[in-house]
Amino acid sequence: MKKKMSKKMINGKSILTRTVNSDTLTPVAALLKLEGVSEYLCLLESVTGGENKGRYSAIALLPKKIWKFEAGKVYFSQNAGKKFSKVKTTDPISSLRDFVNDNHISDLCGLPSIAAGVFGYMGYDMIRLFENIPDKNPANIDIPDSVYFLPEIVLL
Numbered sequence: 001m002k003k004k005m006s007k008k009m010i011n012g013k014s015i016l017t018r019t020v021n022s023d024t025l026t027p028v029a030a031l032l033k034l035e036g037v038s039e040y041l042c043l044l045e046s047v048t049g050g051e052n053k054g055r056y057s058a059i060a061l062l063p064k065k066i067w068k069f070e071a072g073k074v075y076f077s078q079n080a081g082k083k084f085s086k087v088k089t090t091d092p093i094s095s096l097r098d099f100v101n102d103n104h105i106s107d108l109c110g111l112p113s114i115a116a117g118v119f120g121y122m123g124y125d126m127i128r129l130f131e132n133i134p135d136k137n138p139a140n141i142d143i144p145d146s147v148y149f150l151p152e153i154v155l156l
Contacts, residue, residue, distance in 0.1 A: 017111070027057035030155065038062045039081060040149050042121075046114045056112055058156055060119040063149035067099040067118075069126070070144035093129055096148065103150045115156055120148030 022030070031043045038061040046056045066077040068084065074095045075084040089095045105116040123145045127133065 027059065031059055034059065034061060040066065040147070040151075042119050044114065044119060056114045056156055058114045058119070058154055060149070060151035060154050062152035064152050065099075065103065065150040067096060067120075067146075067148045068144045069096070069146040092146075096146070099148060112156065115154055118148045118150050119154075120146065122146045 025033075027043055027045070031041070034041060040063045041059070041061045044058045044060070046058065063080050064078070066075075066081050066084070068075040068077075069092050074087040074089050074092050076087050076099075077084045087095055100118050103118050108116055123143070125135070125139075125145050128135065
């Protein structure tokens, strides 16, 4: 099978794409094969325009930039999480919005929208930034309240 590599320019940056036959590989199996490749790795399932128009699975890995909210503070890394700097802000949601907007790609040259941008999660306790609710439950797991990252690689 011949694998074709194509290069696109998006917002002045080169985007390399390659189509590979993966009919026998499920998204979860692909994710498991990538275990250990990157500390930041996620699988996102998406449906675009309903079942008939487009259905995508995306695996994002190898972050270029990371935004993190932990213990009431915002942190940012531009070096794949090797070093985080504390961000001075009183509004973590605006900080996250700025991070998303700064890394938004509007013209994807025909690629699906899931192919670019930031990936991550917002944990349940982030609701306290929107609503005044009690915090009666202890934190049983040691993970940040929210992490979003701009990946170097997105597999669709």
